[in-house]
Amino acid sequence: MRLNSKWNRRSFLGSVAIIAGSILAPRKLFSWNRGAAREPAPVSGFGRTGNPYEELGVTTVINCEGTMTMLGGSLPHPELESVMTMAGRHFVSIPELEVAAGKRIAEMLKLPEGYTTLVTSGAAAAMQSGLAGILTGGKEPLIQQLPDLAGMKSEVIIQKTHRNPFDHQLRSTGIKLIEIETRDQLRAAVNERTAMMHFTNFANAAGQIKVDEWPRLAKQYNLPCMNDAAADTPPVSHLWDYTNMGFDLVTFSGGKAIRGPQCAGLLIGRKDMVANALLNNSPHEDTLGRSQKVGKEEILGMVKALELFLAEDHEALAKEWQDRLEGISRELNRVPGVSTSFFVPDIANHVPHMSITWNADRISLTPEQASKLLRSSKPSIVIGSGEGRPGLAMNSFMLQPGEDKIVAAQLSRLMREHAV
Ligand SMILES: *Cc1c(COP(=O)(O)O)cnc(C)c1O
Numbered sequence: 001m002r003l004n005s006k007w008n009r010r011s012f013l014g015s016v017a018i019i020a021g022s023i024l025a026p027r028k029l030f031s032w033n034r035g036a037a038r039e040p041a042p043v044s045g046f047g048r049t050g051n052p053y054e055e056l057g058v059t060t061v062i063n064c065e066g067t068m069t070m071l072g073g074s075l076p077h078p079e080l081e082s083v084m085t086m087a088g089r090h091f092v093s094i095p096e097l098e099v100a101a102g103k104r105i106a107e108m109l110k111l112p113e114g115y116t117t118l119v120t121s122g123a124a125a126a127m128q129s130g131l132a133g134i135l136t137g138g139k140e141p142l143i144q145q146l147p148d149l150a151g152m153k154s155e156v157i158i159q160k161t162h163r164n165p166f167d168h169q170l171r172s173t174g175i176k177l178i179e180i181e182t183r184d185q186l187r188a189a190v191n192e193r194t195a196m197m198h199f200t201n202f203a204n205a206a207g208q209i210k211v212d213e214w215p216r217l218a219k220q221y222n223l224p225c226m227n228d229a230a231a232d233t234p235p236v237s238h239l240w241d242y243t244n245m246g247f248d249l250v251t252f253s254g255g256k257a258i259r260g261p262q263c264a265g266l267l268i269g270r271k272d273m274v275a276n277a278l279l280n281n282s283p284h285e286d287t288l289g290r291s292q293k294v295g296k297e298e299i300l301g302m303v304k305a306l307e308l309f310l311a312e313d314h315e316a317l318a319k320e321w322q323d324r325l326e327g328i329s330r331e332l333n334r335v336p337g338v339s340t341s342f343f344v345p346d347i348a349n350h351v352p353h354m355s356i357t358w359n360a361d362r363i364s365l366t367p368e369q370a371s372k373l374l375r376s377s378k379p380s381i382v383i384g385s386g387e388g389r390p391g392l393a394m395n396s397f398m399l400q401p402g403e404d405k406i407v408a409a410q411l412s413r414l415m416r417e418h419a420v
Helices: 002-019 026-036 078-087 094-108 123-136 140-145 165-171 183-189 201-206 213-220 238-245 271-279 296-311 314-332 367-375 403-417
Strands: 061-063 115-120 155-159 176-180 194-200 225-228 249-253 265-270 338-343 353-358 380-382 392-395
Touching: 061 403, 078 296, 094 115, 094 271, 094 296, 115 123, 115 271, 115 296, 123 140, 123 165, 123 194, 123 225, 123 249, 123 265, 123 271, 155 183, 165 176, 165 194, 176 183, 194 201, 194 213, 213 225, 238 249, 238 265, 249 271, 265 271, 314 338, 314 353, 314 392, 314 403, 367 380, 367 392, 367 403, 380 403
Parallel strands: 061 380, 155 176, 155 194, 194 225, 225 249
Antiparallel strands: 115 265, 249 265, 338 353, 353 392
């Protein structure tokens, strides 16, 4: 680091000689150089209070709902912020960086030979560019032509129960989704226009054809298949389980439980398909994916996030999340009429959750009212009525140290205030 800053300093002095008398004021040049010399930059003006959100008049919230993009996803590990800052200190070829980062991530995940990864701006972008790569095969005129599919395949098969708002990213390529329910309907749907078979991981239980059978059938019909597993870590093994099952492409969010940069995601898959996905994505200009720019900061941040995520003691974390909920539960159970129970969703946000219910004869408050009052309380708490269950439901894996105590106190105060 020392050497580096000396080198910077020397080349800086050299540049001063060259551009002496130029239009740039020396003071401006000097502050530019100071940025390169790795000193932490003091913040004046906007951000000086340490809470730029408050400076804008925007309330920060205590998040009991989990990794919701609407609330900012998740909070990155502090080490990640340092690496992302380092990323912002150099210029680099983005395609070269994408390939190198993708290869490093593939090694960390111990993916089989023939597979690599691509850092995208999110799982949604990974879905779109993965499919665009399949449709265009990396041919430039076809890439430029999307979403006009003339001369390309134009259908993607999906189980009816797997439709969800995120399949908009597939439709944005111009393809039509063909819904099926049974194996017979699948067989009948396959034709020369079929580009891909898509699977939505969280919908596994709802569909007749399960996650392990889908890639087997795709192989039988000689079709590529994709699995959208955006929110489906933990468990960490999901990062390699689906390629091992035979999926050609798998998508994950970087900014959910992996705690990567908020604007990052991962496309994991066969090398040729991943290479073609990149050709359909930013920084390449005449592409559908150009609007899904991912920066050098996010690319390096994602490598670091996965390194940290893989090294994490996931069992200890799950225990800590459960302990926090049990602490809140003990406090709430002291309020007459309130009871709690625990559950873990099978897939997506597969972490400890707690249901909070109360006897309506003793506490006069609907779950919707409770949720609203907590949202407008100080500090503001976001907690939803949960997952088709009565009462409120919460998880604790996005809580910051000490926030579990605040949640316990506010919730029990609210319940006592509405006792009848
Ligand atoms: C969150 C999510 C996405 C989108 O992921 P981003 O990383 O926010 O782009 C796609 N599919 C599912 C099922 C999700 O939960």
